[in-house]
Amino acid sequence: MLIGYARVSTNDQSLQLQLDALKKAGCKRIFTDKLSGAHKNRPGLDETLSHLRAEDTLVVWKLDRLGRTVKGLVDLVAQLDAEKINFRSLTDGIDTTTAAGRFFFHVMASLAQMERELTQERTKAGLASARKLGRIGGRKRTMTDSKIKSAKKLLATGMPPREVARDLGISVPTLYRWIPAAASAD
Numbered sequence: 001m002l003i004g005y006a007r008v009s010t011n012d013q014s015l016q017l018q019l020d021a022l023k024k025a026g027c028k029r030i031f032t033d034k035l036s037g038a039h040k041n042r043p044g045l046d047e048t049l050s051h052l053r054a055e056d057t058l059v060v061w062k063l064d065r066l067g068r069t070v071k072g073l074v075d076l077v078a079q080l081d082a083e084k085i086n087f088r089s090l091t092d093g094i095d096t097t098t099a100a101g102r103f104f105f106h107v108m109a110s111l112a113q114m115e116r117e118l119t120q121e122r123t124k125a126g127l128a129s130a131r132k133l134g135r136i137g138g139r140k141r142t143m144t145d146s147k148i149k150s151a152k153k154l155l156a157t158g159m160p161p162r163e164v165a166r167d168l169g170i171s172v173p174t175l176y177r178w179i180p181a182a183a184s185a186d
Helices: 016-025 043-051 070-082 099-132 145-156 161-168 172-178
Strands: 002-008 029-034 057-060 086-089
Touching (some): 016 057, 070 099, 145 172, 161 172
């Protein structure tokens, strides 16, 4: 059975073009969403996937209606393939019931994997370069050297750690982390 899925990003956009194309393609059931593809929770897509059975074909008007990233698309099609469900994209000319369609998706999967690996390599090289220049990653320290000195002076006068933390604009656990002796003063 052909099951269709259509999506537009906003409520003021029309699904009609996609619905007409899916009906013309022979879809017996069509599910829809009117929300951005960035949303992880898409009820229409979830319902579509729950209705698909082995030997069914998921049909979309265009690939970008199904997912926003190549990795997301490849993962979804791999999941469908594992469940013996076919996939067709009408305007992109992709049909996994054919050898050429399956080949295209394998090429896409390889490209997605290569993209992930290149991103990891670039990230590691950038971090190594920054380390050589003396930079470290992460958030800026909330406890500067002057705050540590001020905290020690205030604690030495007998001020409670909670008040010291409040005066310095830090949390009590942060104060204890940088001045462990403050924990015993509480």
